[in-house]
Amino acid sequence: MADAGLVRHMQLEGFIDEIAKRAVNYIESSEDKSVSTIDYVSYNSRQKTTDLKLPLEGRGVDRVLDDIDEFLKQCVRTNSGSFMNPLWGGLNVTAFAGEVISALTNQSMYTYELAPLATLIEQTIIKRISEIMGFSDGYGTMTTGGSNGNMLGMLCARQSILPLSSKIGFDGSKYAAFVSSESHYSVLMSANVVGIGHQNVFKVACDDKGRMNPESLVEEINRSKSEGLIPFCIIATSGTTVRGSFDPIRELAEIAHRESLWLHVDAAWGGSCMFSSKYSHLMDGVDLADSVCWDAHKMMGMPLICSAFVVKNKNILRNICTHGDVAHYLFHEDSKEVDLGRYSLQCGRRNDALKLWLAWREIGDSGWAKMVEDYCHLAQYLEEKIIQNDHLEMMSHRQWSNVCFRYIVENEELDLNKLNTEIRDRLFREGEYLVSRSNIGENVILRPVISNPMTTTEVIDGFLQRVIHHGNEIISSIPENQ
Ligand SMILES: Cc1ncc(COP(=O)(O)O)c(C=O)c1O
Incomplete structure (x- = not known):
């Protein structure tokens, strides 16, 4: 028996060692210039060339390691500093450890009974985020992301x-919500789920900096009323997806209070500004809002998923998450006040708070403030390089x-739109620098985002050099008379 136990232990240790080795290689390869960020292969050929079959008979543990190797080989390297495409990137190793421990311990967040310390940790995170937002008695829940947070915000507005x-x-059909014309598409999905429908989301015009215009908001509210709708909710955005613009929350709150509307703030992307005394003014007035969502899996660099929704x-x-007392197999009277499942729309739920708690304790508020300021400083460096170059335009x-x-x-x-689309396609096929191709109005733009601890001035210089290289090459390949 003892021998069998020893063998099992050695097998387990050997397997975990193999995984750990791969994790270390993967993390360290983010600095290896010979490894591309993306190795583009079309969907069809990837499907043809990868063994994806689910076998009748198991293939054994060694083949699991082969499958893991293949998976790691085919991944987009989101931990590379050249990955500046979405609003997140890089790898926080402490948070990675938290993620591993969450999976290892597999706590489901519905009851204190089954997730004792995890419950206290999530409550600590939620309380701190509420305080940061100025909701002294606020509460909330970890969610699956900003999309879900916006949906909860709209649902709370409905309940209110x-x-x-x-x-x-x-x-x-009778209710209207108001968002900036540059808000995230999840607001439309929220309107669908909450039951008001896309067409009753009024897109309010923005100023030339991409911020919701308060006067246009008043006009839209009045227009909705004249069309027989009942306004119920304003969603402000703190950090829009494309431009990173911040709506003027204080002014919007004044309108919301005057009109008795719920004010939800989508701070999925920009919420981290609250850590920095230099940038927290961007969310001035957030304490006047009713609810806020904030993605720690964006700028704070937590592995997906890690996101909070807080409400004043x-x-x-509690009322929108009510399910009566039907779940007698899970919820009991004596733990009514501590079970997080009474504040969530999910039943089984991952422990997403642990990784954030570990990372937060490691670097403290001051570490987050430095992160925000370093990223903005690097973005300023990129902006200055663009302004200095005749081939580039902010x-x-x-x-x-x-x-x-x-x-x-x-x-x-x-056609500059075609030209910039082609530049982005070439960057993508080249596989080193990944940035988003987006639109501002009718114009196609390139949108790198600085939200990755591995991105440096060297990466930025290299990226701009490739943009100019491709641009020049495309221009020189066009016949003179075109
Ligand atoms: C402003 C904004 N809100 C909400 C979301 C949705 O967040 P998630 O992807 O976490 O659902 C995003 C995603 O990029 C966003 O940019």
């Missing part, structure tokens, strides 16, 4: 205007670490 709606339902009035969240005022620009030429005949 129709306190019985969670029980008797909701006639969505705890009871509203396409929006920069408020945050989104840098929106394009390659330009002095030839009015040339």
Whole structure:
């Protein structure tokens, strides 16, 4: 028996060692210039060339390691400093450890009974984020992301205007929500789920810096009323997806209070500004809002998923998550006040708070402040390089670490949208620098985002050099008379 136990132990240790070795190689390869960020292979050929079959008979543990190797080989290297495409990147090793421990211990967050310390840790995170937002008695829950946080915000707004709606339902056709024309698409999905429908989300015009215009908001509210709708919710964005713009929350709150509307703030991307005394003014007035969502899996660099939703009035969240007392197999009277499952729309739920708690304790508030300021400083470096270069043009005022620009030429005949689309395609096929291709109005732009601890001035210089190289090459390949 003892021998069998020893063999099992050695097998387990050997397997875990193999995984650990691969993790270390993968992490360290983020600095290896010979490894590309993306090795583009089309969907069809990847499907043809990868063994994906689920076998009748198991293939054994050694083949598991082969499958892991193949997976690691085919991944987009989101931990490379050249990965500046979405609003996140890099790898926080402490948070990675937290993620491993969460999977290892597999606590489900619905009850204190089954997730004792994890419950206290999540409550600590939620309380701290509530305090940061100025909600001294706030409460909340970890969610699956900003999309879900926006949906919860809209659902709370519905509950606030129709306190019985969670029980008797909701006639969505009569209600109107208001968001900036540059808000995230998840707001439309929220409108669908909450029951008001896309067409009752009013997109409010922004100023030239991408911020919701308060006067236009008032006009839209009045227009909705004249069309027979009942306004119920304003969603402000702190850090828009493309430009990184921050809506003027204080002014929007004044309108929300005057009109008795719920004010939710989508701070999925920009929420981290609250750590820095230099940038927290971007969310001035957030304490006047009713709810906020914040993705720690964006700028704070937590591995997906890690996101918080906080609300000023705890009871509203409790009411939208109410399920009566039907789940007698899970929830009991004596733990009513501590079970997080009474404040979530999920049943089984991952322990997403642990990694954030570990990382937060490691670096403290001051570490997050430094992170924000370093990223914005690097974004400023990129902006300055763009301004100094005659081939490049900033396409929006920069408020945050989104840098929106394009390659330009002095030839009015040339279609700059096509040119910039082709530059981005070439960057993508080349496989080193990954940035988003987005639109501002009618214009195609390139949008690198600084939100990755591995991104440096050297990476930025190399990236701009490749943009100019591809731009020049495309121009020189066009026949003279075109
Ligand atoms: C402003 C904004 N809100 C919400 C979201 C959605 O967040 P998630 O991907 O965590 O659902 C995003 C995603 O990029 C975003 O940029």
